[in-house]
Amino acid sequence: MASITLRGKLAEQLYDIASSMGLTPENYILSLLQAKGKKRxxxxxxxxxxxxxxxxxxxxYNTFKRVVVVWSGGKDSTLSLYFAKKVTxxxxxxxxxxxxxxxxxxxxxxxFIDEVKKAWNVKLIVKGNERLKGHNxxxxxxxxxxxxxxxxELEAIGYSKDTFPYALNNIAxxxxxxxxxxxxxxxEYNIDALIIGDRWDENPARSTETFFSPRENPNHFRVHPILLFTERDIWNFTLANKLPIHPLYxxxxxxxxxxxxxxxxxxxxAWEQDLENTPERAGRAQDKENIMEILRRHGYM
Incomplete structure (x- = not known):
């Protein structure tokens, strides 16, 4: 198989664009090759x-005994929570x-979480790694x-350094x-299925997800109800149905x-910005976005 090496301004531009989207250059090129598939x-x-x-x-809800929505207060998980509210x-x-x-x-x-929890009668579980609580x-x-x-846990993901910063821009x-x-x-809560607000168009690491996805360690299912939604869809539906919106948007x-x-x-x-031609996650730490696929392999969304 022939290989291609890019140098100079073209390589720099490719790297800058990929980084702004939270991707490696390789994954960015792959996303371009798969772009036609998004039209479906x-x-x-x-x-x-x-x-x-x-x-x-x-x-x-008819298949599993205990189904729980993973909710962050963001637009995608709030929409998933809304659909779960209707169904429940x-x-x-x-x-x-x-x-x-x-x-x-x-x-x-x-x-925002507290306001929606009360308005929608959500039974909320708050879970963190208490062993790391209190650091700056x-x-x-x-x-x-x-x-x-x-x-x-760090050994399992191949982390071998002696230290790591208490920040979300690193894999540890x-x-x-x-x-x-x-x-x-x-x-701890005997959860059989987690409802996740993943979308196919959001990140290449999520583009191959299915509506029902079995996971191990621990055994459970991931349920993805809004895979078909684009970012524009999320806002069109949210605004049309007057759903609650996180104030930072x-x-x-x-x-x-x-x-x-x-x-x-x-x-x-957010909904007034150029959603179709600018990266959705440019405002997030790009190092963190680049490790998304590794985290998914070890149990994250």
Whole structure:
């Protein structure tokens, strides 16, 4: 197989564009090659995407004993929670959600979560890695001082350095603060299925997901009701149905995670920005985006 080497300004431009999207240059090129495939979801009218989402969730709630929505307060997980609310009301089942507390959420996120929880009667589980609670952002954590469980978790993902920063821009902290508590919660709360707000168009690491996806260690299913939605679909549906909106989206954020590294991408509200021609996750720490696929392999979304 022939190989291609890019140098000079073309290579620099490719790297800059890929980095702005949270991708390696290789994955960026792959996403371009698969771009035609994205069109297959754009022709389906939005009302039918919503019906499919509800059908997927109805199947989940009728199939599994305990189904919980992974909720961050972001637009995708809030829409998934809304569809779960509709289905659970129809079936007469409780609406349960979990937020993974990595101890770096915006204050606005907690306020939004609390308001929607009360309005929608959500039974909320808050789960974090208590063993790492109390550190300051940017503080260097010594691996030798971690619990034996957390040491083994870092070994499992191949992390061999002696320290890591207490921030979400590196794989060690991401795994320990997000993946580990999520996996612990599945076992602790006997969760059979997690509802995840992944979309095919969001990230190449998510482009091959299916509506129902079995996972191991621990055994459970991932349920993805809004795979067919584009970012534009999310906002069109949210605005048309007057769903609650995280206040930071009004301030130019298009993707929301931690308060230290997530930045707005414009001054206009998210839905007024150029969603089709600019990267959705440009406001997030790009190092973190580049490790998404590794985290997924070890149990994250």
């Amino acid at each position: 979801i754009e022709y389906l009218p939005l009302e039918y995407k919503a019906k499919i989402a509800e059908l997927v969730l109805e199947a989940a 009301e129809k079936l007469g089942k409780p609406l349960e959600a979990i937020i993974i507390d990595h101890y770096m959420h915006f204050d606005e996120t907690w306020k 952002y940017g503080e260097m954590i010594k691996v030798a001082e971690l619990s034996e469980k957390d040491k083994k 902290a991401n795994h320990l603060l997000k993946t580990v508590p999520l996996k612990e919660a599945i076992t 009004y301030k130019g954020f298009r993707s929301i995670d931690d308060k230290y590294e997530t930045k707005p991408t414009d001054t206009k509200p």
